[in-house]
Amino acid sequence: MKPAPFEYQAPATLREAIDLLVSDPEATVIAGGQSLIPVLAFRLAAPSMLVDLRRVPGLGNIAVGESGVRLGARVRWRDIEHDRRLATAHPLLREAIAHVAHYQIRNRGTVGGSLAHADPAAELPGIAVTCDAEITLVGAAGARTIRAGEFFTGPLSTVRQADEIITELHLPFWPEHRRWAFQEFAQRQGDFAVAGIALFYDQDRYSRVRDPHVGVIGACNRPQRLRKVEVLLNGRAVDEDLIREAAAAAAQTIDPPEDFHAGVAYRRALVATLVERSLRTAAQARGS
Amino acid sequence: MMRVMFQLNGKPVEVEVEPRMHLADCLRDELRQTGTHLGCEHGVCGACTVIVDGAAVRSCLMLAVQAEGCTVVTVEGLSTDDALTPLQTAFRKHHALQCGFCTPGMLTTAHALLTEEPDADADRIRSALSGNLCRCTGYIPIVEAVLEARAAYQKTDKP
Numbered sequence: 001m002k003p004a005p006f007e008y009q010a011p012a013t014l015r016e017a018i019d020l021l022v023s024d025p026e027a028t029v030i031a032g033g034q035s036l037i038p039v040l041a042f043r044l045a046a047p048s049m050l051v052d053l054r055r056v057p058g059l060g061n062i063a064v065g066e067s068g069v070r071l072g073a074r075v076r077w078r079d080i081e082h083d084r085r086l087a088t089a090h091p092l093l094r095e096a097i098a099h100v101a102h103y104q105i106r107n108r109g110t111v112g113g114s115l116a117h118a119d120p121a122a123e124l125p126g127i128a129v130t131c132d133a134e135i136t137l138v139g140a141a142g143a144r145t146i147r148a149g150e151f152f153t154g155p156l157s158t159v160r161q162a163d164e165i166i167t168e169l170h171l172p173f174w175p176e177h178r179r180w181a182f183q184e185f186a187q188r189q190g191d192f193a194v195a196g197i198a199l200f201y202d203q204d205r206y207s208r209v210r211d212p213h214v215g216v217i218g219a220c221n222r223p224q225r226l227r228k229v230e231v232l233l234n235g236r237a238v239d240e241d242l243i244r245e246a247a248a249a250a251a252q253t254i255d256p257p258e259d260f261h262a263g264v265a266y267r268r269a270l271v272a273t274l275v276e277r278s279l280r281t282a283a284q285a286r287g288s
Numbered sequence: 289m290m291r292v293m294f295q296l297n298g299k300p301v302e303v304e305v306e307p308r309m310h311l312a313d314c315l316r317d318e319l320r321q322t323g324t325h326l327g328c329e330h331g332v333c334g335a336c337t338v339i340v341d342g343a344a345v346r347s348c349l350m351l352a353v354q355a356e357g358c359t360v361v362t363v364e365g366l367s368t369d370d371a372l373t374p375l376q377t378a379f380r381k382h383h384a385l386q387c388g389f390c391t392p393g394m395l396t397t398a399h400a401l402l403t404e405e406p407d408a409d410a411d412r413i414r415s416a417l418s419g420n421l422c423r424c425t426g427y428i429p430i431v432e433a434v435l436e437a438r439a440a441y442q443k444t445d446k447p
Contacts, residue, residue, distance in 0.1 A: 001329035001348075008290060008307035008353050030351075037310070037349045038330040050307070052354060078343065102419025103397065104334060107343035108350065189418045 003040035007049040013056060014138060014165065020051045021163040022140050027051055029165055031074050034101070034109035035117040059112070059167060064089040068173040073112025073166045081106065090174050092131070092200055095182040096123040102190040112166040115151070118158045118222070120257075121192040123184070124169075125152055126223040130198040130215030133171045139164035152222040178202055181281035183274040184218075187261065193218035194262050197250075197274040199282055201233065209233045214246075214275070219256040219267040228253045229275065238283045246279060247272040294355045296321070297365030305352045312336040314352035315362060323363040323392050327421070334420030337393035338362050344400035344416075363392035366399055374440030375399055375433070384433040386424030393420050398434045406441035408434075 011017045021027050027049035030036050039045050053059060059074035064085045071080070080086060080097045087094060100106055100114075100123050114124040115135060128135065128148035136145045140163045148169075151158050160166065184196035201212035212233040214226045229250045236242050256267035289304045296319060303318045310329075315321045315338070324347055327333035331349040338347045339361040367373045372380065375398060385391045394417065401408055401416045408416070413434045414427075422430065 003308045005306065005308055008351070010353075010356070030354075033351065033354070034331065034349055037351070040308075041330045041348075050351075054354060102334070103401070103416040104337050104344045104346045104419050105331065105349070108345045189415065 001041045003037075004043055004046040006040075006047055008052065009049060010052040010055050014058075014167070017051050017053060017056055017165055018138065018140055018163060020049065021165070024049050025162055027162075029053060029112075029116065031113045032076060032108040032110040033113070034105045035113055035119065053112075053165070062086070066173060067170070069093065069171040071111045071169045071171070073110065073115075073168060075111045077101075077106035077109050080111075088174075088176070090171055092174070092180045092182055092198060093127055093171060095180075096127045096184075096196075096198060099123050099182070099184045099186075099190075099193070099196070105190075111169055115166055115169065116158065116160060118152050118154075118156050119192070120155050120220055120222050121194075121196070121218040122223075123182075123193070123196065123217065126196060126198050126215050126217035127182075128169060128171070129223040129225060130200070130213050131171050132213070133169055135166060136168040136170070137161075137164040138167050143167075145170075148223075149225065152224075155221050157222075175202065179282040181278035183277045183281065185270055185274060192261075195219035195256075195267055195270045195274055197271065197278045199275070199278040201282070206237070208235055208237050210235075214250070214278075216250070216254060216271060219254050219271050221255075221257060226250050226253050238279055243276050243279045247276040250275040290353050292353055292356050294357060295359040297361055303352070307351065307353050309352045310348050311338065311340075311350045311352045311355055311360070312347035314355075315347060315360075318352075321362050321364050325389055325392050327389070332421070333390070333393075334397065334417075335390050335393040337396045337420065339396055339400045342400065342403070344397045346419075361396070363395050366395060373399075375402070375437040378433040378437040379430070382429040382433040382436065384425060384430040390420055390422045390424075394422070394430055398437070402434070402438055402441040406438055406443065408438065410435060 028047040030050045031053045059072040061072045063070040069090045077100050133148045134145045135151050180200035182198050184193045186193050195218040198215045202210040212230045214229045217223050251268040251272040258264050293302045315324050325335040327335035329348045336347045
């Protein structure tokens with residue numbers, strides 16, 4: 001369980017970090033290391049150099065404003081848990097992050113690391129996709145901002161180029177009366193999600209669903225929105241019929257993987273159940 | 289090899305390590321602080337938990353070179369003399385250990401938790417300890433010990 005040898009650099013600026021990545025195509029970025037170090041320990045990857053972001057300034061901030069929530073790439077799960085503003089500024093994010101791994105990992109794991117690692121069962125990529133978030137990357141060619149739905153391309157795969165560093169995740173503004181839920185099933189607390197559903201919608205004055213967003217993690221090869229379910233929900237009031245229809249549509253829509261933990265049929269049934277629970281939870285008004 | 293300097297249990301230490309060496313191996317093999325135990329070496333068992341800059345972290349999921357300038361506390365640093373700390377005393381009283389392999393990780397995790405959250409309830413304690421595996425006790429005595437130790441962590445300046 002020892003990683004292959006690598007060189008280590010901890011540059012003081014983002015520019016220097018990018019220069020190091022450009023100088024060595026086999027180099028990779030490390031922040032908290034909570035996903036990367038196990039990958040190195042199993043020798044699933046053997047980068048020639050680790051470029052540590054720990055000294056790079058400006059990546060550790062959480063900004064809350066009229067444009068939404070901006071999370072710096074080095075913001076840790078613990079920082080999100082401790083930031084009381086997020087209880088109203090983004091309750092869905094807070095709820096989802098409570099499911100990330102265990103206490104010790106939440107003390108070191110970071111926003112940028114989770115996005116870059118792109119585990120299909122990870123909570124933050126799921127929230128980013130569900131919420132239409134934007135991911136900012138900076139590389140040798142400059143900065144670019146990509147919608148989360150276009151960032152993840154498959155298991156552990158993203159459009160990030162080898163010389164690019166994620167600097168920020170921007171979650172759009174969260175209105176006060178939005179209905180939402182996050183439901184995840186894992187075999188034990190902190191385990192990888194077998195499946196998870198993130199869901200939110202606004203309501204018109206007749207309590208009909210407006211602009212629903214439904215995202216799935218775990219039961220897919222990358223986090224994605226369930227458009228068919230969203231279309232079904234849009235414009236209707238949440239009642240027992242709609243909950244049943246939405247759950248069935250979700251189970252049909254997904255293309256779940258089969259692995260050690262669960263087969264295809266089980267994951268479909270699980271997603272149906274989680275959609276049902278999510279809609280019931282969201283339908284109950286709650287304070288944040 | 290790289291030179292790393294950090295504070296270990298209140299004392300400055302300086303050590304030469306390969307970049308790939310994780311903090312747990314550095315503590316055990318280079319600094320001979322063998323209280324930190326290594327179970328799985330990939331972030332699952334929690335036995336190697338140490339406290340870095342006040343937060344409980346897994347020392348197998350942190351490179352020694354990343355500890356540069358940090359303050360590290362291991363199980364050896366929890367008590368300064370031969371006496372047991374209130375947390376350790378509670379572990380003994382409640383039989384919260386049997387073989388003892390997981391105990392350093394349990395103690396460091398619980399110490400970091402109660403230092404930040406002296407009023408943590410049983411659910412919170414279970415949640416924080418959920419990343420620490422114990423094959424002997426069944427966990428109930430551990431949770432009872434941590435609950436009892438809370439009294440020693442209450443902030444004295446509270447009204």
